[in-house]
Structure formats: C-alpha cells, structure tokens
Amino acid sequence: MPEKKIRVLIAKPGLDGHDRGAKVVARALRDAGMEVIYTGLRQTPEMIVEAALQEDVDVVGLSILSGAHTTLFPRIANLLKDNGLDDVLVLAGGIIPDEDVPALNELGVRGIFGPGTSTEKIVKFIEEEIGKR
Amino acid sequence: MFEKEKLAEIKEELDKWEETTLQKTLNRFPERRDTFITTSSAPVERLYTPLDIAGLDYERDLGFPGQYPFTRGVHPTMHRGRLWTMRMFAGFGTAEETNARYKYLLEHGETGLSVAFDMPTLYGYDTDDPQAEGEFGKCGVAVSSLADMELLFDDIPVDEITTSMTINSPAAVTWAMYIAAAEKRGIPMEVLGGTIQNDILKEYVAQKEFIFPPKPSMRLVVDTFEFGARHLPKWNTISISGYHIREAGATAAQELAFTLADGFEYVKAGMERGLDVDEFAPRLSFFFNAHNDFFEEIAKYRAARRIWAREMRERFGAKNPRSWWMRFHTQTAGCSLTAQQPENNIVRTAIQALAAVLGGTQSLHTNSMDEALALPSESAVRIALRTQQIIAHESGVVNTVDPLAGSYFVEALTNRMEEEAYEYFRKIESLGGMLGAIERGFPQREIAESAYRYQREIDTGQRTVVGVNDYLTEEHVTIPLLEIDREGEQRQRERLARVRRERDNELVAQRLEALREAAQGTDNLMPYILDAVRAYATLGEICGVFREVFGEYREPVIL
Numbered sequence: 228m229p230e231k232k233i234r235v236l237i238a239k240p241g242l243d244g245h246d247r248g249a250k251v252v253a254r255a256l257r258d259a260g261m262e263v264i265y266t267g268l269r270q271t272p273e274m275i276v277e278a279a280l281q282e283d284v285d286v287v288g289l290s291i292l293s294g295a296h297t298t299l300f301p302r303i304a305n306l307l308k309d310n311g312l313d314d315v316l317v318l319a320g321g322i323i324p325d326e327d328v329p330a331l332n333e334l335g336v337r338g339i340f341g342p343g344t345s346t347e348k349i350v351k352f353i354e355e356e357i358g359k360r
Numbered sequence: 361m362f363e364k365e366k367l368a369e370i371k372e373e374l375d376k377w378e379e380t381t382l383q384k385t386l387n388r389f390p391e392r393r394d395t396f397i398t399t400s401s402a403p404v405e406r407l408y409t410p411l412d413i414a415g416l417d418y419e420r421d422l423g424f425p426g427q428y429p430f431t432r433g434v435h436p437t438m439h440r441g442r443l444w445t446m447r448m449f450a451g452f453g454t455a456e457e458t459n460a461r462y463k464y465l466l467e468h469g470e471t472g473l474s475v476a477f478d479m480p481t482l483y484g485y486d487t488d489d490p491q492a493e494g495e496f497g498k499c500g501v502a503v504s505s506l507a508d509m510e511l512l513f514d515d516i517p518v519d520e521i522t523t524s525m526t527i528n529s530p531a532a533v534t535w536a537m538y539i540a541a542a543e544k545r546g547i548p549m550e551v552l553g554g555t556i557q558n559d560i561l562k563e564y565v566a567q568k569e570f571i572f573p574p575k576p577s578m579r580l581v582v583d584t585f586e587f588g589a590r591h592l593p594k595w596n597t598i599s600i601s602g603y604h605i606r607e608a609g610a611t612a613a614q615e616l617a618f619t620l621a622d623g624f625e626y627v628k629a630g631m632e633r634g635l636d637v638d639e640f641a642p643r644l645s646f647f648f649n650a651h652n653d654f655f656e657e658i659a660k661y662r663a664a665r666r667i668w669a670r671e672m673r674e675r676f677g678a679k680n681p682r683s684w685w686m687r688f689h690t691q692t693a694g695c696s697l698t699a700q701q702p703e704n705n706i707v708r709t710a711i712q713a714l715a716a717v718l719g720g721t722q723s724l725h726t727n728s729m730d731e732a733l734a735l736p737s738e739s740a741v742r743i744a745l746r747t748q749q750i751i752a753h754e755s756g757v758v759n760t761v762d763p764l765a766g767s768y769f770v771e772a773l774t775n776r777m778e779e780e781a782y783e784y785f786r787k788i789e790s791l792g793g794m795l796g797a798i799e800r801g802f803p804q805r806e807i808a809e810s811a812y813r814y815q816r817e818i819d820t821g822q823r824t825v826v827g828v829n830d831y832l833t834e835e836h837v838t839i840p841l842l843e844i845d846r847e848g849e850q851r852q853r854e855r856l857a858r859v860r861r862e863r864d865n866e867l868v869a870q871r872l873e874a875l876r877e878a879a880q881g882t883d884n885l886m887p888y889i890l891d892a893v894r895a896y897a898t899l900g901e902i903c904g905v906f907r908e909v910f911g912e913y914r915e916p917v918i919l
Contacts, residue, residue: 241479241494241495242479242480242482242483242491242492242495242569243479243499244563244567244568244569245568246568246608247607247608247609247695247811250808250811250812250919251609251811251812251815253919254808254812254919255812255815255819257919263919265917265919266917267915267917268568268915293479293495293498293499294495294498294499295479295493295494295495295498297494298493298494298495299493299494322732322733322734324733324734324841341699342697342698342699342732343698343699343700343732343825343827343828345818345819345829346815346819347819
C-alpha cells in the first residue's frame, strides 16, 4: 500500500497581507510530495481551526509578519486543543523575535522558521516529526 | 550611434578576440559558472560592446535630461540642482511616539516625512475594533480619527515639509484627515505638498491590503485625482507602486511592467471620468524598489522613464511635458535583508541606495539593518539615513547627470527591460487590461512563480546570500531592537473613547448619512469625506459606510 501523504494546512492569520513566504513554503511542501491546502489571507483563529478539522490535516503552518502572533497564536493553539487536535504538528514562520520563541514552544508550536530558512529544512522537519508517530 | 562600417570592424575584432585571447584564457582558467544571472534570473553576457546597442539612437532613445523621452532624468540638472528627498518611512505605536520619531529624523537631516500606518488603519478599522485585536501599532502608527492625525503632526511645519502616506483602500479618508488637521492650524489645503499611495491595483496584485472591490475602489482613486487637481496642486494623488510587487517576488522586469500597466489603467480611469489627461497626469507619481542587482535596477528606472513618457505622449495624447515625467520614490529592498548577521544589511542597503540615486530617483527611503527582525530602532534608522547623506555628500555620484548613460551594458539592459515590459503589456492588454489580468490571477501567478524560483536558487546554492546559505557564523549576532510603549494601546483606546464622547454626535450621524447617499450616487466623495472627518467621524465609521455600500473584496486564492 502506498504511504499516506502528509496533509498540511498553510494559514495566514490576522490582517497581514505578506503572503510570499506562505506561498513559497506551500509550493515547496507540495513539490516534496505533501498534500497542501492554503487558506488564503485574513483568517481568524476560528477559520483556521475549522479548516484544520475539515481537511483532517497532520500539520498546520502559520505564517505571520505583522507581529500579531503574540495575540493570535495562543488563541489558535487553544482552539486546536479544544477541538481535539492536540496531535496536529503546529509550525510557524515569519517575523518572530527570539524572545517570543519559548512562549510559543510552550503553547505547542513545535517548529519556528524565521527569514532565511531553507525550504528543505522545513520539509525535513515535518517528515521527521510525522515519521515519529 | 555607430556607423555600419565601424560596427562591422568591431564585430570582426570581437570574433578574433574570442578565438584568440579569450579562448586561451578560458582553456587555462574556466569561468566560475556556466551562466551568470541577475537578481531576476536574467542571463548576463561576459562582455558588452557597441554591437549590443547597435540600434540605439541617441536623440530618440536617450536625449537630454529634462527633455523627452527623459531616459536620462526628468530634470535638466538632476541632483546637482536639488538632492532627492530623504524620506524615511516611519510609524509605530501611538501618534505621540511616531511624532517623536519624525522630530528625531528631521533633527538628523531627513528632508521629507513618510507615514507607516498600522494594519487596522490600513484596513479601515479603528483601534478598538474586534478585527484589530493584537495588531495595534505593530507595523505602523494607529490613526483612527482627526485627533490622532493632529497629534501625529503636532509641531511639524506641514506647510513647509512634504509628507508621504502609505495607505491605499482608505487613502481618501486619511488624506482628508491630513487636510483637516492642517486646516485647524490655519494652513489652507492649496499649500500642502505630499503624496498618498492610493494605488489599489497593486494591492490586489501584491500587497493585499484591499477592502473594497475594484470598481468602487477605482472610483475613490479617481475622486482623489479630481479633487487634488482642483484644490491641492502640489499633492501627488497617487504613488503607483512597484515596490510591493517586487517584494512579493517579482523580477525587475515584472515590477516595471505591472507597475506601468497599473499606471495606464489609472490614466484610462481618469479619462473615462471626463478629466483632461493633462489635468491629473502631472500629479501621478511612482514608487520603485531598489534590489540587489546594481545595474539591473538602474536599467529599470531608466526604462521606466522612457516608456512612461512615450505612452503618455503617444498613446494618451498628453501635451503637458509634466504629464510625461515619471517622478519616483525608491525604497531599498526589504526582502533582501537578512535576519542573520544583521549588520551586513547596512552594506546591502548602501549598494541599493546607490543604484536608486544613479537611476535618478526623486525621493529615497533606506531600510535599517534590523528590519528583518523588527521595526527600526533609533540608532539603526540613523545609520540608514546617514547612508543617504554619505552618498549625497561624499561619493561624488551626484556631480553629473546620469553618469552610466552610454555604458554598453547599461544601455543594453535598459533596452531589454523595455522589451520585456512591452511583452507583458501585450499580454495584459489581451486579458482586458490590468483589471482583467488581476481577475484572472495573471500577475499574481507570474510573481509567485518568480518568488519560488528565487527561493529554489538559494536552496540549491545557485544563488549565494551572504550569512544565509554561505559565510555563516557560529556566533549569534544580536542588536538592540525597538521597544514599543506597551501602555500605548490603552491610551489610544481612551483617546478614541473621548473623541466619541465629546464630539457632536448628531452632526457626525448627519455627515455619515450624507456620505452614504453620496456613495450610492456618483458625486465626488472627497468633500463628503472631508466634512465627516472635520466632525471627528472615525476612520472605522467612514470605511464602515463604504463597506456597507461597496461591499468587501475577496481574492481568488492562487498558489
């Protein structure tokens, strides 16, 4: 039986319109053989969690460059838990200062990929994390 | 520029050189790569000669600065006469904090102001709107009402200095607030100089800060053209922007082509309204990116001037030479900055800024080294401003006009940039102009494609980014980052509440109702917006009326 494809939701929470990184990562994950769903812009935490549920994804990748992650990520993380999606691998990318990283890890954001990250590194991280399961 | 016989001679000599001198060297020392490419992945030849610009006609293609087709610059003396405006894009937190930053920048020699608004403001939401949660003051300053605008420019001589405001969907409202704030200080709108970005088309293409659908959005834009032409003769009512298109991943040629195609669309819209092209075209301004590839960028600016002049004169029939001028602001490329070894960004920015100056820019923002990490700190922004001052006063590049003209390489690149732009124009026309092209996702797809290719080039090591995929350091370089006043949001919310409490709410309701009726009709909306703003109707309230009347735009998701 062929191995099940890893399903990834790439989401843009908040008002931030910078979608270059989200789109590049989505393409790279798709080229690496994953099933990728991109939410489009201006998604509320509720919309993102709803999409994660509907699409039955293994991974949620959040991209944000506006600085609103400190408010929005905790809400998304909590909503994922409330909806029984504790096992979904949550990743984040964008402009996220080092000082915010420990709190985000605490919330369950497992990988944080800032500017300059190679797409290979993200692919590898996802494959390893999902492979552990 | 060259006689036929001379070219034939050069060709003969070139062939000889290739067979002998060059071949010998290549046999012993092969070149470092098989192909050399620009930042836009376009191939670059080993050597350029007169043969590469054999068709160039000096008078037709270059001419003299200040004369058609303006390839060499829009002013006869360029930076010998007047330096570009040193205009640092700035804004964060509250109006008070940003006002202090403006004063700091002016004290250190900047010559124009440039406002960065926060996300809620860009989307027409007040600070206390639920949609604004978590976003206050993060990417710029919050301006929810005239009261904020008054504080933002407190003690700043707006009758003497020009101000650029980076705002698009709600541009007409923000502009009205600026006008009303000046008015309260006894400064009539006629004397105000500055720019509103107001370029909605590139929002759909790249920056994505749109609120309303294209049609009512274009109406608002043309309303500002008309109002500006009649009442604010020194105001640029639009800054047609390639910057964000480039930041989203476009190549230099795509930036050029999509920006100018947007420009054509605005000209058409103005003329369709019944405005004389020469009435509003002189106040159309542009905004370009300055990316890493030095010569490619310079060629882009030169080609832009030539194309715009030609299209305005030949296609749109503009008769006033000022309508032919492509005047532009430049910002160095934010997307080229690295979070790794941030001090290296000072060098990148300096090279990019130099290209903008040599390309004949009218105004320049230089990014700060810390911008891949946060909004700029005072010390970082000072170095960025000093970079411009060093170019202006120490490098000597300003002493003569368009010094790179006649370079075989630069002229060949300028021609190529122009050809690529025209290929895109043809494609865009076949899709029904830029509005049709956007609807079909054409520019969006082209840009996403280029962005992905660029990333692949970095990931595969075909392209070196210093400090990112080569020349890494173990040491984690840290620099001090900007601290934003955490109490600011509370103060802003209180101010907003006070404004709503103390204003004449009956008057506000009347003016909003008048605005709604006007929005449903075809009147120019600027006078109605101004009246609402003067009564302290908030940005969110005014945009709320538009949201109801015009609806909101949802973009097609394109991967």
